[in-house]
Amino acid sequence: MRWLIFLILCLVTSCYPTTGALAAEEAPEVVxxxxxxxxxxxxxxxxxxxxxxxxxxxxxxxxxxxRLALFNVWLCEAIESQQDDKLFxxxxxxxxxxxxxxVALDPNSSDAHQLLGDLxxxxxxxxxxxxMRYGKRATDELERAIELxxxxxxxxxxxxxxxxxxxxxxxGSKPKAFELLQKAVEIDPAQDAPHIWLAIFYLDxxxxxxxxxxxxxxLSADPERAFTQxxxxxxxxxxxxxxxxxx
Amino acid sequence: xxxxxxxxxxxxxxxxxxxxxxxxxxxSWPIFDGCASVSARAQTSPAQTAxxxxxxxxxxxxxxxxxxxxxxxxxxxxxxxxxxxEEVLAKNPRHAEALVWHGGGLLTRAAQAYAKGEQSxxxxxxxxxxxxxxxxxxxxxxxxxxxxxxxATLIGLAQAGWDSSDEQARALLLSALTDYEKVYRxxxxxxxxxxxxxxxxLLFGLASGWSILGERQKAMTYLRLIVAExxxxxxxxxxxxxxxxxxxxxxxxxxxxxxxxxx
Numbered sequence: 003m004r005w006l007i008f009l010i011l012c013l014v015t016s017c018y019p020t021t022g023a024l025a026a027e028e029a030p031e032v033v034x035x036x037x038x039x040x041x042x043x044x045x046x047x048x049x050x051x052x053x054x055x056x057x058x059x060x061x062x063x064x065x066x067x068x069r070l071a072l073f074n075v076w077l078c079e080a081i082e083s084q085q086d087d088k089l090f091x092x093x094x095x096x097x098x099x100x101x102x103x104x105v106a107l108d109p110n111s112s113d114a115h116q117l118l119g120d121l122x123x124x125x126x127x128x129x130x131x132x133x134m135r136y137g138k139r140a141t142d143e144l145e146r147a148i149e150l151x152x153x154x155x156x157x158x159x160x161x162x163x164x165x166x167x168x169x170x171x172x173x174g175s176k177p178k179a180f181e182l183l184q185k186a187v188e189i190d191p192a193q194d195a196p197h198i199w200l201a202i203f204y205l206d207x208x209x210x211x212x213x214x215x216x217x218x219x220x221l222s223a224d225p226e227r228a229f230t231q232x233x234x235x236x237x238x239x240x241x242x243x244x245x246x247x248x249x
Numbered sequence: 250x251x252x253x254x255x256x257x258x259x260x261x262x263x264x265x266x267x268x269x270x271x272x273x274x275x276x277s278w279p280i281f282d283g284c285a286s287v288s289a290r291a292q293t294s295p296a297q298t299a300x301x302x303x304x305x306x307x308x309x310x311x312x313x314x315x316x317x318x319x320x321x322x323x324x325x326x327x328x329x330x331x332x333x334x335e336e337v338l339a340k341n342p343r344h345a346e347a348l349v350w351h352g353g354g355l356l357t358r359a360a361q362a363y364a365k366g367e368q369s370x371x372x373x374x375x376x377x378x379x380x381x382x383x384x385x386x387x388x389x390x391x392x393x394x395x396x397x398x399x400x401a402t403l404i405g406l407a408q409a410g411w412d413s414s415d416e417q418a419r420a421l422l423l424s425a426l427t428d429y430e431k432v433y434r435x436x437x438x439x440x441x442x443x444x445x446x447x448x449x450x451l452l453f454g455l456a457s458g459w460s461i462l463g464e465r466q467k468a469m470t471y472l473r474l475i476v477a478e479x480x481x482x483x484x485x486x487x488x489x490x491x492x493x494x495x496x497x498x499x500x501x502x503x504x505x506x507x508x509x510x511x512x
Contacts (some may be wrong), residue, residue: 087413087414088410088414091412102366126409126410127410127411128412129410129412129415130406130407130410130411130415130417130418131407131409131410132373132407132409132411133408133409133410134356134359134360134363134406134409134410135359135360135363135371135375135410136410137361137365138360138363139365139366
């Protein structure tokens with residue numbers, strides 16, 4: 003039974019960044035949710051979140067709450083394309099609540115801590131003083147996720163983002179951010195998330211060739227993901243001096 | 250597709266920064282450098298003077314190192330700073346500087362509670378901290394140190410996350426910017442004599458705060474002022490970089506360095 007749960011969890015969490023090859027083995031709602039995320043279909047994701055919420059209330063188990071939190075992460079990504087801060091905040095808060103429940107159900111779940119840390123981080127820009135309210139806790143959750151599972155790619159990605167955007171005097175470190183993303187790539191080069199963020203960081207550093215290489219790798223992993231396409235468009239624009247815009 | 254997620258994520262730059270940034274800017278303000286040394290442990294509030302700012306005794310020097318160390322995680326020193334302020338406030342509940350620092354300390358304590366997942370306690374401490382800072386400027390509206398301490402903190406908080414539908418936050422930020430502008434007006438005749446740091450942090454606070462409120466023109470005015478007032482410095486270079494971005498996004502500025510002295 004433990005193995006079965008483990009297998010299910012692996013399937014749910016390994017598809018968080020994107021693994022098209024595994025799609026056939028995933029639950030239909032996970033496949034649908036990823037597709038909705040890729041196409042930035044907020045309405046479709048909202049339906050799937052509502053269904054996942056109902057399932058979590060009924061089942062009251064770790065898997066159901068992990069899925070609910072994950073779908074809210076994806077909903078946040080989809081909402082970003084609409085610039086709806088209010089909706090984004092609602093999705094992030096709902097995701098935090100689901101992830102907190104998952105952590106409570108299994109304090110040793112690396113995925114639960116990763117999702118909680120990731121969602122808290124997403125909430126920060128949408129709450130007055132969000133960095134102070136949620137910053138430390140988000141970092142602690144992500145560190146805990148890595149501690150529990152040193153091969154949790156998503157935890158490395160989320161932690162890398164916080165390293166990158168934190169001032170050095172407050173624990174930030176761009177070299178560490180790159181290091182964590184490289185580590186994630188080493189664990190599984192087929193995941194798109196580490197490549198997307200490497201592309202963003204290289205773009206920020208003005209290293210266009212590296213940025214393009216990384217975004218190409220992300221596109222080959224999942225060509226339909228709207229976020230990847232957006233970053234690709236930013237890289238393309240940045241290559242034209244007159245239209246360069248700082249991200 | 251318009252996908253602003255990267256811009257949103259940039260606000261993570263202020264991860265954990267808020268308070269230290271705010272009060273740091275306050276205490277590095279050169280007004281303090283020109284003051285006479287404190288004659289006593291500032292047990293009384295300075296008398297108010299009509300029409301202009303007060304240049305108070307250096308209460309900040311008595312507590313700032315402990316508070317900064319506390320904000321960076323040294324609980325013993327935070328407690329020491331808080332206790333000192335509480336002793337001052339026990340004798341004079343209207344001591345504005347003690348209130349503004351104590352309010353900052355409460356915000357730090359709120360952050361500690363949030364970090365432990367104690368949301369309810371965090372919310373209580375958070376509100377108390379803001380209330381104390383608000384009361385401080387009510388008690389001494391002409392006290393430049395109090396104004397800067399509160400404004401810098403509130404602007405720092407906004408840089409560390411912003412909800413445009415939060416009316417309380419909007420009112421707080423607006424009042425902080427109004428006070429910062431007042432400070433700038435007070436200092437304008439001798440602004441060029443202030444340290445680069447004091448000039449740069451004040452003007453960047455204004456540029457950032459107005460950009461958060463969506464007042465791009467005002468934000469650009471202050472960025473141009475930085476270019477003029479901080480020539481040849483990193484502040485000028487940073488301001489120019491922001492001015493090159495069209496349309497102007499939310500201006501994120503990280504203060505540099507901290508005044509933490511050994512206990």
